[in-house]
Amino acid sequence: MLLLERDTFLSELRQWFDVAASGNGHLVFVAGEAGVGKTALVTAFGRMVEQEASPFYGACDPLSTPRPLGPLLDIAAQAGEGLRHVLEQDDHHQRALPAFHSFLARRAQPALVVIEDAHWADEATLDLLRFIGRRVASTRALMLVTYRDDEIGPRHPLRVVLGDLATSPTVRRMHLPPLSESAVRTLAAGTDFDPVELHRQTGGNPFFVTEVLAAGGQGIPLTVRDAVLARAARLPSAARAILDAAAVIGAYAETDLLSQVVSAEMSAVEDAVAGGMLLPRDNGYAFRHELARQTILDALSPTRRVTLHRAVLQALRAVGTGPDDLARLAHHAEEAGDREAVLAYAPAAAQRASSLGARREAAAQYERALRFAGDLDPVERAALLEGFALEAYHTDQMDRAIAARQEAVEIWRAAGNPRKVGENLCHLTRVLIMAGRNAEAKQAISEAVSVLESLPPGAELAFAYQVYAHFHMLDRDTDTAVTWGEKALELAERCQDEITVIAAYNTIGSALLVGGDMSGTGPLERSLQLALQAGQENHAAIAYTNLGSGLGEMHQFAEAIRWLEEGIAFTAERDLDTQRWYMCAWLALVRLYQGEWDAAVDAALDVTRRPGISAISRIMAFVALGRLRARRGDPDAWIALDEALEMARVTATLQRLAPVHAARAEAAWLAGDADRTLHEACAAYDLALHHRHIWFTGELAYWQWRAGARVTVPPWAGEPYRLQIEGDWAAAAECWREMNCPYEMARALAESDDEAALRQALDVFRDLGAAPMVAHVSRRLRAVGARGIPRGPRPSTRQHPAGLTRREAEVLDLMAQGLSNTEIAGRLYLSPKTVEHHVSSILTKLNVSSRHEAIRVAERRSGEPRASVGTGQPE
Incomplete structure (x- = not known):
């Protein structure tokens, strides 16, 4: 095939290769629809640099459940014993990723690494791309990763990886357009x-x-299917049999395996190659394109397909297999309908995938086994259910994890094994909590403790005590959490259960901290230290998270920032994204309090725009976003706050409900709606009082007072709120100043009738861009007879060369990228009507009548061209 209209792309790849060869490695994502010529491009480029670089090729598998780290396994086969030896170890994938980076970094000769079809990548391979993408600069490698961009939607895991690497200066994007007429x-x-x-x-x-x-x-x-089948139909019958077998084997068919599956002369394979259907590749053959393979596969009769899968399974067994062949064996076993083989290979493949960090693949393999386990011995089925439930928990499939744990509990109950009943009830509790089903979680953990206490004490009971304590900590029931946490710690130390010891210190410290006792940082730091010493990175990440979020909840913002930033760096380095994004959400809240509003909104949007983020992270990010929008006077604050409330209600916990209702009360007050302010402030107040939560009680009481209600604030409530309710605005302002909370300080000053205090508040609000409070304080100044009250746009508006607000500038940027109002609404979490309002305002301010004119005018005024629309050129 002629390689047309690709010279520009080859030239760009050449430039990036030269940069990489000089010691500054690059990773290039090559995107395009299926069949657009990504493989042809990278193959042609490989030929261009074959005398200068060591080539390494790998591909992702189009199996129903792909091999973990499949491309790296391909590369290891070409790289020699060192890298292959690491991958043969039954260890976590974190070991393989640094080994591959080290392999590239120590090479004297430039390397060209090609990984094809990343849209099929397993979870561990996605981790590899993220890991290498952040470190490729320290190598002399150019890494090309192809993927079908028409097959990755907004929630596809690869989309998240692309977002994570978007700001890296050594990661590039290239998009191949279709051919011109x-x-x-x-x-x-x-x-x-x-x-x-x-x-x-x-x-x-x-x-x-x-x-x-x-x-x-x-x-x-x-259709292309007709074209492929018409072409295949002209081949001799023996060559067509080769195509059928190769299609069943997969994207790459080894020569030896192909010959065992179908008895045919070598001439038949040569006919398939000559007919343009297969290409020689290493020691086997591949289809010219995956679409051709899939077309041949789909055309097989069910009987023929089963027969071939059985032959492939038998041949693979005959040649001998290793741990990285388990996924392949399980795939062919299922397609062959071989129950015994599925139950032999799928659980083993699941365990291998889990050890490599490919949790979704592990869950899928356990699920595959369970489909064939209907009449399995109940105890054996329970083991499969437990494996699936654990992996489903890690991959945020909470409802399915709950169902699996509940079935396992009933099996062990029927088998008369109370220890296993208690153990599974503990795990069930954790999943129920994550799903927000706290009433069921309390029932489950109470039963677990009761069942396990009837047995001789052991590690299972220590685990149950820790989970029970953790449940009460989350509910902000400090005394109960500490009591049970200490029981868990004492028993775990006796049983030498290191993991539960670490978790118990974490729970005790967290409970003390959010109960207002700053000594709780001691047990939390102890938990962190033990986790780091034991190599328990996930538990270390949880300790960082609870230190940062707990101190933030207690308004110890300087200390919170230290732990959050350290924790975010720790988790980013290790790709522990669940804890990372929760800390990012909390950092957004803390930045909001510290007056760093631009940083706060960027951090909050980074969380809310990502697919697959946990509910608790999204709640806190939406609280930060909604609160900031309300303070700026943006019309879309309630969109974020409504979404936060919907998720918080499911949890039914003070930890989530109080910050959401406090933010909603403030937004209502800023909008001049006293009735709604009072309703929101009362919604979680009794719960905050019951748990004696210092800051939730103080703020919710404050908003009741601002709504005109008479409220008696407890003496232990947050001091600045209590002082404001008592009328001591000066002392309250000083408290907020010492905490470096400029907005709250100015709000306290604004409660005065003193002109100097009001002017100081006005200056702070104007600097922050807090439009509603600027208007409020201006009215108060006029009421006390002040003159010369400043007017004019807020600083964020004055700074824009076209006079746009920050939000209008964001909308204009997305307009320039060719997005519709509906698409912009989805990107910025606005309603389409709000976006329409912003677009109308932009056109008015720029004195234009169309979107295209607005983009051109903005370019002229700013001196910076906006993103091109529909150019079809590389990104």
């Missing part, structure tokens, strides 16, 4: 095809075009 005309030269019609029907997709041309019939087939 002119290129199709070149390809169709000398044939009877109408190039205009060919381009229209194929959309310029090179694979579609070449397959249709290769079919050679009259006219253009309606």
Whole structure:
């Protein structure tokens, strides 16, 4: 096939290769729709630099459950014993990732690493891309990763990886567009095809075009499937049998395996190659394109497909397999309907995937086994259920994890094994808590403790005590949490249960801290120290999280920032994203209190825009976002606050409800709605009083007072709020100043009738861009007879060359990227009506009548061109 309209892309790859060869490695994501020519491009480039670089090629598997780290296994086979030895160890994938980076970093000669079809990547391979992408600069490697961008939606795991690496200066993006009509005309030269019609029907997709041309019939087939099958039908029957077998084997068919699955002369394989269906590759064969393989596979009759999968399974068993072949064996076993083989290979594949950090693949393998375990011995089925439940928990499939744990509990109950009943009830409690089903969680952990206390004490009971304590800590029931946490710690130390000891210190410290006892940082730091010493990175991440969020909840903002920033760096380095994003959400809240509003909104949006983020992280990020929008006077504050409330209600806990209702009370007060302010402030107040929560009680009482209600604030409530309710605005302002909370300090000053205090408050609010409070204080100054009250736009508006607000500038940027109002609304968590309002305001301020005119005017005023729209050029 001619490589048309790709010279620019080859030139760019050449430039990045030269940079990488000089010692500044790069990773390039090469995107495009299926069949657009990504493989042809990287293959051509490989030929360009084959005399200068060591090539390494790997591919992701299109199996129903892919091999963990499949591309790295391919590369290891080419790299030699060192890297292969690491991958053969039954260890966590964190060991393999540094080994691969070290392999690249110590090479004297430049390396070209190609990983194809990343849209099929397993979870561990995605970790590899994230890991290497952050460290490739220290190598002399150019790493090319191809993927189908038309197959990764907004929630696809690869989309998250692309977002994580978006700001890296050594990670590049390249998008291959379809061919132009002119290129199709070149390809169709000398044939009877109408190039205009060919381009229209194929959309310029090179694979579609070449397959249709290769079919050679009259006219253009309606689908690529017809073109592929017509081409295959012209092959001799023996060659077609080779295609069938190769399609079943997978994206790559080893020569030895192919010959065992189907008895055919080598000439039959040569016919398939000559016919353009297969390409020689290393010691085997691959289809010219995955679409061709899938077309052949789909055309097989069910009986023929099963027969071939059985033959592949038998051949794989005959040649001998290793741990990284388990996923492949399980796939063929299921397709062959071989129950015994599925139950032998799928659980083993699940355990291997779990050890490599590929949790979703592990869950899928356990699920595969369970589909064949209907009449399995109940105890054996319970083991599968436990494995699946654990992996489903880690991959945020809470409802399915709950169902699996509940079934396991009933099996062990029927088997008369109370220890296993208690153990599974403990795990069930944790999942129920994550799902926000706290009433059921309390029932489950209470039963677990009761069951396990009837047995001789052991590690299971220590675990139950810790989970019971953790449940009460989350509910802010400090005394109960500490009591049970100490019981867990004492028993765990007797049983030498290191993990429960670490968790118990964490729970005790967290309970003390959020109960207002700053000594709680001691046990938390002890938990962190023990976790780091034991190599328990996940428990260390939880300790960082609870130190940062707990201190933030207690308004110890300087200390909170220290732990949050340290924890975020720790988790980012190790790709522990669940804890990382929760800390990022809390950092957004803390930055908001510290007056760093731009940093706060950036951090909050970074969390809310990501797919697959846990509910608790999203709640806190939406609280920060909604509160900030309300303080700035943005009309869309309630969108964020409504979403936060919907999620918080499910948890039914003070920890989530109080900050949400406090933020909603403030937003209502800023909007001048006293009735709604009082309603929101009362919604979680009794719960805060019951748990004697210092800051939740103080703030909710404060908003009741601001709504005009008479409220008696307890003496132990947050001091600045209590002082404001008592009328001592000066002392309250000083408290807020010492805590470096400028907005809250100015709000206290604004409660005065003193002109100097009001002017000081006005200056703070104007600097922050707090439009509603600027208006409020201006009215108060006029009421006390002040003159010369400043007017004019807030600083964020004055700074924009076109006079736009920050939000309007964000909308204009997305307009320039070609997004519709609905798409902009989804990106910024606004309503389409709000976006329409912003667009109208932008057009008015720029004195233009269309979106395109607005983009051009903004470019002229700012001196910086906006992103191009629909150019079809590389990103």
